[in-house]
Amino acid sequence: MATPNKKKILNDPVYGFITIPTELLFDLVEHPYFQRLRRIKQLGLSEYVYPGALHTRFHHALGAMHLMGQAMSTLQSKGHRITDAECEAAQIAILLHDIGHGPFSHVLECCLLDNVPHEEISLMLMRELNRQFGGSLSLAIQMFEGTYERPFFHQLISSQLDMDRMDYLNRDGYYTGVAEGAIGAERIIKMLDLVDDQLVVEAKGILSVENFLNARRLMYWQVYLHKTSICCESMLIQVLRRARFLIRQNGPDPVYAPDTFRLFLRNSVSMADFQTNRLYLEAFTKLDDFDIWSCIKQWALHPDLVLSTLCQMLLDRKLFKIMLSTEPFQGELLHELEKQLRQDGFTAETISYFLIEGQATNAAYLPSGDRIAIKLKTGQVIDIADASDLSNIQVLTNIVRRYYVCWAKGISISQSVS
Incomplete structure (x- = not known):
């Protein structure tokens, strides 16, 4: 019997042709835990506002995996030692980062479970997959948890400038038709670098990062919190x-x-x-x-x-x-x-x-969290809030609150209901 070809090329509407680069990644995509993401929409009920918002967590996870592969190639091209095992583990971690999402993504997280965030369920499922695949996911789990000795891998998976956010802003903007979601992810990735195994962005990428932060703020008000x-x-x-x-x-x-x-x-x-x-x-x-x-x-x-x-x-x-x-x-x-x-x-x-x-x-950027670090031409590393000359960069760091009240208007219901 011929051995099946597991190095697949997929046609993605956002990035064009993307590749599943290893057999292990292919097997994880084929696993029922991951295939379930085909049946969970990325934006919950946003299709009631934007009829095109019908894409799924499956789409998003594959897109994030693709961007992670680009980030690995960029960092390797700049002389940083990243092994094939690390490349694969990073792509596994980002591929599975949302595997713990329940129905309607974030919508039901607050009421279907008792304070159990989807990240914790993702980690439990990754550990179960690690058992099923004979320990092949151990390195990916360390990266996902942030316990691996090279912190930039976790920053690429979960930070304020990670592959998760880069994909969902691009993808959600594409499917909703909200042009403000376009962030120039490819250029940002090309500007990535490392200093002491910490993720930084080269100074010439400042404008792209500013656009990314603005896009995130606008997408929250126009899409996620519409x-x-x-x-x-x-x-x-x-x-x-x-x-x-x-x-x-x-x-x-x-x-x-x-x-x-x-x-x-x-x-x-x-x-x-x-x-x-x-x-x-x-x-x-x-x-x-x-x-x-x-x-x-x-x-x-x-x-x-x-x-x-x-x-x-x-x-x-x-x-x-x-x-x-x-x-x-x-x-x-x-x-x-x-x-x-x-x-x-x-x-x-x-x-x-x-x-x-x-x-x-809504807060587009929180300097108190994992900061977005800019590497100046002098080699000095500073926060994007200090490096940017954008007049409203400080505004983007503020947590904006909007209060709402929803009610049924013009709906009658029987007094007998108890």
Whole structure:
């Protein structure tokens, strides 16, 4: 039998032809854990705003792997010793960095699990894959965790100028049609260098980094924190909150859910649960967006009017209204909105599902974190905030908060709901 060709070339709409360079990387892409990412959209419910935003975590992970390969080539071309094993490990780490995402990516992270970030699940799955592949991922895991002796690998995987951000800004801008997402990733990568095994950007790349930071700020407000996306996500969270309440009440009307999904609706699953009971991790690897949508379609027919109303509104794109402010909302406004909802038939118990407060935050650059270091022609290394002459660079370092309130307007519901 002929040996299968595992060094594949893929046609990516953002970068053109990209290569899966090693057999191990190919086998990881083919693994069911990674194939699940085909069924998880990169931008959750952003398609309700930008109809083209239908790309997946699978696309993004492959793109980040491609950019990591370019970064390795750039650093090697500048005389830095990077072995083939290190190159492969870095690409494995970035390929698998999002493997722990659940359905709808970030949207459900807060309500499907009990304070378990997707990065921790990614690490657990990488360790499981390492077991299945006979320890071949050990170096990649060290890089992912930041315990490897050469810190620049972790910086390329997770920092304020990593391959993850470079790909998602490019890719999300492309699929949404928001031109501000274009960051010139290829030029930034060409400007990368190392000083004492720490990642730096050559001085002639300052303008590209400034563009990258501006693009990130604009993409957050125009895409990731778009007011309509906030509405959709708030509604989806309330759908799951209601379904979880009904399932735990164990009432006379059953709430449909696949066993793997029901496990997380019925139980508050913490990190300790993942670590002590293999059942939770295996169930998690079976979940994707399709599980949630199939439930939403079923729940739209459920006798509980809170659950069915929210689900039908999402299916029909009849969304909550939203109001944004730079200051917290006053009590008078919230009381007035509650009064309107009561007039539409909502009870004290049901109002909380149809009137939601929250806040969104955005900071393009945090100097207190892993800084973006610029190497001047003199060899001195300074922070981008000090190297840039961009007038608003300090503005980009501020954490901007926007407060919002979402509510159902013009929707009537029976007083009998309890």
